[in-house]
Amino acid sequence: MIRYVDVGSNDLTRAARFYDAVLGALGYLRLSTGPQSLGYGAPGMEQAVFWVMRPWDGRAASAGNGSMPAFIAPSRAAVDACHAAGLSHGGTDEGAPGLRDYGPDFYACYLRDPDGNKLSAVCDRPG
Template sequence: MVETFLYLTLGTNDLARAARFYDAALAPLGLVRRATEADEVGYAHPDDRRARLWVTLPFDGAPATVGNGSMPAFTASSRQAVDAFHAAAIAHGGTDEGAPGLRPYGPGFYAAYVRDPDGNKLSAVHHDPSDQP
């Protein structure tokens, strides 16, 4: 496996709320919580030995804020996984930023966009140029 990044961190102001949201929203994408600490939770694919996404209370103690223009995009195994990610995110306190559907970023680029309860923007994408309606 080629590692393209070590990990990604998103801030939260309510770790328990964020953990409930991410547990539900990331499950359809095959990601599970791998670590639970007093100030952070970490997520990864079950076969990955380390957490790649961390949701954390800010180290400096100041309130977490949203990064303008920041958006992690998660790989989805199917259009149905994108749909399930979006539905779970909304059901667990997220807000819609773009319902599941094809996007103009290339043939078969199927994505959904949400914001977590802290306002961080997330996307799930299934990109298969042969997967046309």
């Protein structure tokens, strides 16, 4: 149903350090780098599905209130690694890794990137 998701950034160099580490911990890769954007996806994908970009209107990027992309993690250890990578690359904690009330195996973490965008990593496999 979803073709891609964009989040805004005011500093793509800083965003690249953050997302390369955070998404790399989940097994995702940067597939595209341009003057206005960074694109990420799974190994073997031809087109990126998650984009970090400077806003097209030229104004400052701001975090969406209520928006939060959630990335599939292959394991609970990957969720833990994603959270740790985010904190060590300029992100802030919005919820440490752990089980949540969304199902018996819903293990997730929540972060904000350096621009304030909220994201999550989720593994819903048994531990």
